Amino acid sequence: MKDILKEIAISDITTNPNQPRQIFKEDDIQSLAQSIANNGLIQPIVVRPSDIIGYELIAGERRLRAHQYLGKTTIRALITEASYQESMKQALIENLQRADLNPIEEAKAYQNILDKLSLTHQELADLVSKSRPYISNQIRLLQLSPSLQDAIIADQISPGHARLILALPKEKQDHWFQKIIQHQWSVHQLEKELKKQSQRPKTQLGDPFKADIEKELQKTLGLPIHISGFQQKKGQITISFQNEEEFNRVINMLK
Structure with a gap:
């Protein structure tokens, strides 16, 4: 089947489940809608025949949303034969070329296509004309906590x-x-x-910890304890005793 340009019913279109863009700003949609109302749709959306019924959107979700905002029931579309894999690639590349995906959307799009098409980072880099380190660095952003991803x-x-x-x-x-x-x-x-x-010097267990350990040992042995060289991770533990009875008690406990 050759590509066909025709007006199709908006109700027959399902959005692309692999759409990289997750955030659509209402102000942007309204601005685009106003432009379409004044000048018409300059660039048609791209769809493929759905595996179920109607059409699946490949590219142009903002244009589709703008038409819906205007209350239109049809939209001009380029109908093309594209496999599921090709649809994923086209949706990704079309959005990357617009250069306004946020970094997290871009990272998720890369990870999605890696997972579903079983590509290597290098193969994906070749596909989207980026370097392999760039792809890897973007995907690493998904290791951030959700709150930090939101901050980006x-x-x-x-x-x-x-x-x-x-x-x-x-x-x-x-x-x-x-x-x-x-x-x-x-x-x-x-x-x-x-x-x-x-x-900076690495944090060591400081005097408050040393004092706590000394008190714990003093309570166990019933005798004065002093620890030296504590922050150097080597040193001495000194047990003070006053008579033979205390000495024997310590020896027996240590045994």
């Missing part, structure tokens, strides 16, 4: 911030995220702060 979508932090945060232990990620927001750090400033943090 809301432009509170950039993917560059996120990649630095990802290198941190999970329990520290939210702490550094809050610091970025509080101080409005650029990626470069965050990198400097993290570097300064890594150059």
